Amino acid sequence: MRTDPKDHGPVRYGPPLPDDGLPVLPELAAVLAAAATRHRAEPVGGGTALLEAACDYTARRGLLVRPDHVAAAPGAPALLLALTAALGGDVLVPRPCAAWWAPYARLLGRPVFHVATPAECGGVPDPYALLETVRRVRAEGGDPRLLVLSVADDPTATVAPPEVLHETVEAAAGEGLHLVSDETWRDTVHAPHETVLLSPADMLPDRVTVVTDLAGALLPTGWPAAIARFPANGSGDGLRARVLDVLTALGARVAAPVAAAAAHALTEPETVTAHRAAVVKLHARVAAAAHAVVVGAGALSLPPRAGRHLYADLGPLRPALTPQGVGDAQDLEDLLTTRLGMPAPGGHRFGDDLGALRVRLSTGPLLGDSDERRAECLTSPTPLELPHVQRALITLKSVFDDLRDDAQRWEPPR
Numbered sequence: 001m002r003t004d005p006k007d008h009g010p011v012r013y014g015p016p017l018p019d020d021g022l023p024v025l026p027e028l029a030a031v032l033a034a035a036a037t038r039h040r041a042e043p044v045g046g047g048t049a050l051l052e053a054a055c056d057y058t059a060r061r062g063l064l065v066r067p068d069h070v071a072a073a074p075g076a077p078a079l080l081l082a083l084t085a086a087l088g089g090d091v092l093v094p095r096p097c098a099a100w101w102a103p104y105a106r107l108l109g110r111p112v113f114h115v116a117t118p119a120e121c122g123g124v125p126d127p128y129a130l131l132e133t134v135r136r137v138r139a140e141g142g143d144p145r146l147l148v149l150s151v152a153d154d155p156t157a158t159v160a161p162p163e164v165l166h167e168t169v170e171a172a173a174g175e176g177l178h179l180v181s182d183e184t185w186r187d188t189v190h191a192p193h194e195t196v197l198l199s200p201a202d203m204l205p206d207r208v209t210v211v212t213d214l215a216g217a218l219l220p221t222g223w224p225a226a227i228a229r230f231p232a233n234g235s236g237d238g239l240r241a242r243v244l245d246v247l248t249a250l251g252a253r254v255a256a257p258v259a260a261a262a263a264h265a266l267t268e269p270e271t272v273t274a275h276r277a278a279v280v281k282l283h284a285r286v287a288a289a290a291h292a293v294v295v296g297a298g299a300l301s302l303p304p305r306a307g308r309h310l311y312a313d314l315g316p317l318r319p320a321l322t323p324q325g326v327g328d329a330q331d332l333e334d335l336l337t338t339r340l341g342m343p344a345p346g347g348h349r350f351g352d353d354l355g356a357l358r359v360r361l362s363t364g365p366l367l368g369d370s371d372e373r374r375a376e377c378l379t380s381p382t383p384l385e386l387p388h389v390q391r392a393l394i395t396l397k398s399v400f401d402d403l404r405d406d407a408q409r410w411e412p413p414r
Contacts, residue, residue: 014099014349018308021364035260042259046072053266054227075224076213078252086242089145096350123153124160127171147177152185155360156311157304179208184216190284218265225262283308286363297400314357320406366392
């Protein structure tokens with residue numbers, strides 16, 4: 001949604017999280033159905049079963065925590081809104097960043113400042129750019145307090161190297177910032193045995209709140225549930241209390257049947273983890289194939305390392321796009337959405353420059369147009385060879401190859 005469609009003004013709301021496009025795991029559907037007769041509402045912040053499961057889930061990732069240092073909400077956006085309200089001050093985010101981060105700060109009237117990311121990854125601000133931005137904002141009378149980042153990133157699908165993350169966390173700590181680490185995609189790393197993923201909370205546990213939307217790897221996107229782990233100290237206790245106050249004012253409770261399914265998923269039984277691994281493997285294969293198509297046509301894109309998407313820069317193809325009326329990211333979104341027959345949100349929706357020709361491409365729409373076809377992708381040993389997946393990739397290749405060929409024709413003679 002744009003505020004002014006005539007001049008492609010600032011985008012107020014971005015696209016949702018990339019859906020996995022797959023049928024719900026029957027085991028989770030059964031747990032949710034069994035809880036459908038519960039008449040009592042889940043407590044604000046989550047009930048005992050959900051919080052204990054969240055603690056166990058967090059502990060398996062190296063962060064020991066008690067239930068009174070955890071909270072649950074109906075989706076990560078509610079938690080980020082509550083955290084932003086509780087912490088006060090101005091908000092810093094990387095450029096680009098998840099589409100849902102900035103709107104909640106703006107809703108509260110908080111300034112949002114985008115910080116450039118390093119060349120090798122997205123999701124984490126460049127430490128020197130972060131320091132420069134903080135000092136500039138303070139010099140102009142601002143009050144930066146909160147930095148939101150993601151090691152496994154939407155929209156860029158990259159994973160920040162530990163050395164980059166360490167420098168950024170040190171810079172943020174030196175400036176007294178509180179960090180919110182969005183770890184929605186940490187369990188979707190494509191090559192977990194080859195990729196080192198560290199949480200900022202591993203480095204700075206006393207100043208980092210970890211937020212995980214379970215739609216990233218454990219639940220369908222239509223079942224909103226998320227958890228937050230707060231620092232295990234007096235500051236974290238106070239922050240959690242203020243967050244619960246905000247969630248109470250909003251009536252932001254996880255629906256009881258969803259809470260039951262979330263608690264079950266967070267215990268990570270073998271069926272759930274096997275399903276998650278199969279989903280991650282499938283989307284990794286499709287993302288790699290889509291990435292090969294995009295860079296083969298001359299666009300720029302970092303290799304996708306996590307999630308169900310990739311981020312492409314079509315700047316090198318601008319000569320072909322300009323004659324077609326594409327001058328910015330909104331024009332590019334409109335063109336590619338029409339030609340591909342699938343959403344292709346422009347980079348401006350993720351805080352990127354409107355004039356840059358960047359888009360996020362999701363892999364879910366490439367899996368087919370029915371539950372049967374998408375389920376077949378999950379069980380096939382060679383999903384890229386399935387006819388409907390081949391057709392989708394051929395369409396993607398045809399659209400990008402046409403742009404490449406047109407760009408070459410429009411290049412001036414040397």
